Amino acid sequence: MSLEPVRRPSLSAEVIGRLRHRIASGDWPVGARIPTESELMEQLQVARGTLREAVRALAHAGLLDVRQGDGTYVRATSELSGAVKRLYGDSGQEHLLEVRQALDVQAARLAAARADDAALDALADILARRAAAWDARDFETWVAADWDFHAGVADAAGNPLLSELYRNLAAPLRASMAAFWDSPGFAGAAPAGHEDLLAALRAHDPSKAASQAGANITETLAWHTDSPA
Structure with a gap:
């Protein structure tokens, strides 16, 4: 034919x-x-x-x-971010956090093996900005810095497809980071998954980096589940 x-x-x-x-x-x-x-x-x-x-x-x-x-x-x-927005509209916070966990863990694992000193120093600067914003109760700066850190880890993973996927999830992921800002007991400057993750990245320890990234979301999921509706 x-x-x-x-x-x-x-x-x-x-x-x-x-x-x-x-x-x-x-x-x-x-x-x-x-x-x-x-x-x-x-x-x-x-x-x-x-x-x-x-x-x-x-x-x-x-x-x-x-x-x-x-x-x-x-x-x-993009078509991907458009589809994500439609899907996110029908999904709960818990489902989004589970997706974040999968992406964050793999990004951390790869970044531990591939990130250079410049990328790690940039992440350290972002975390300093995040900590200062939390202490000052500066919501907009804290949310932006928290997002920049996790997106920066995804970029440092050295996988353009993973980075693009992560950034196409920007709106719902940022929303998930901001959701608990005013909730009693929420520790927005806790080192787990942030400063501790950066230490694992500097040590070039993929296993520990993945564990730290996972622990960050696991703790948030547990806190979300235990919190009153």
């Missing part, structure tokens, strides 16, 4: 590609309203039907949110 001839990509596919690029590049950040339909038609030199087909496709993929009478907004920077 002969193969069908390769056909040129459709115009709507080209428009989808251009819109996706503007989203992924950050030109249109998450939460921003994209240009109006008439503006995009003029910029891209395409018909209304072609543009609407492209917008529908990106909305179905989770990148755009079409709000009737208001406009179209960026919902996510």
Whole structure:
């Protein structure tokens, strides 16, 4: 059986590609309203039907949110992060923490073997910022530093796919880190999974690093389970 001839990509596919690029590049950040339909038609030199087909496709993929009478907004920077947001909406905090544990443990294991001194020093600086923010009860700085540390460990793992996956989980993961800020007994400056993890990374001990990363989430899961609803 002969193969069908390769056909040129459709115009709507080209428009989808251009819109996706503007989203992924950050030109249109998450939460921003994209240009109006008439503006995009003029910029891209395409018909209304072609543009609407492209917008529908990106909305179905989770990148755009079409709000009737208001406009179209960026919902996510990639199909993966869009899918994660949809899934997270139906998942509980415990499920998310279990996923975090799997990712954090593997990232720590790999980072212990691969992280260089520059990456480790950068992680130390982040932890200093995190500790200072906790002492000052600076919520925004603490959440940002906590996220930067865990994302930094994922980057130090030297696996681009793992790092990309972790960063596409940014919104729900940051939410899980912030969820317990005001809860009585929550220790947001505890060294387990942070300073202790960094020590294991500096020792280039994959087993201990994995154990520390796992202990951090295990402790949070236990605390979450024991906390009153």
